[in-house]
Amino acid sequence: MAGYICPQCGAPNDPTATECEFCGESLGIQQMPPQFQQPQPMNYQGVQPQVYASEVVAAWPVKSKVVAGVLALFLGGFGAHKFYLGKTGLGILYLCFCWTYIPALVSFVEGIIYLCSSDENFSRKYHVRVKQ
Numbered sequence: 001m002a003g004y005i006c007p008q009c010g011a012p013n014d015p016t017a018t019e020c021e022f023c024g025e026s027l028g029i030q031q032m033p034p035q036f037q038q039p040q041p042m043n044y045q046g047v048q049p050q051v052y053a054s055e056v057v058a059a060w061p062v063k064s065k066v067v068a069g070v071l072a073l074f075l076g077g078f079g080a081h082k083f084y085l086g087k088t089g090l091g092i093l094y095l096c097f098c099w100t101y102i103p104a105l106v107s108f109v110e111g112i113i114y115l116c117s118s119d120e121n122f123s124r125k126y127h128v129r130v131k132q
C-alpha cells in the first residue's frame with residue numbers, strides 16, 4: 001500500500017495512522033477508502049407471485065376427498081379420479097395411456113397426495129368443495 005495521503009499537507013502516512021504524523025490532521029473519516037454500497041438485491045416487484053383466491057367458491061362442485069383418493073389409488077390408471085374431479089380432458093388422457101401403466105403410477109401418487117392434503121388445499125387446488 002502506498003500509504004494514506006494527508007488531506008491537509010499531502011504527506012504519506014501509514015494506513016493504520018489516525019493522525020498525520022507531520023501536521024497532526026485527523027485522518028479518520030477522510031482517509032477511509034470509499035465505502036462502496038453493495039447494490040441491494042433487486043426486489044422483483046414487477047413479478048408478483050400469482051395470488052390465488054383464498055375463498056372457496058360456492059359454485060365449485062362438492063366432492064369427497066376420500067372418494068377421489070380411493071379412485072386415484074385403485075382406478076387412477078383409467079383416469080377415474082380425474083373424471084370424478086371434473087377434469088375430463090385429463091381423464092381421457094389417462095385412459096388413452098393406461099396401457100403404459102404410467103397413469104397408474106402417477107395416479108397412485110396423486111391419490112396419496114389427495115388423502116394427505118388438507119381440505120382447504122384440496123379445495124383450492126382442484127376447485128371443488130370438500131364433502132366431509
Ligand SMILES: [Zn+2]
Pocket residue numbers: 006007008009010011020021022023024025
Ligand atoms: Zn499532514
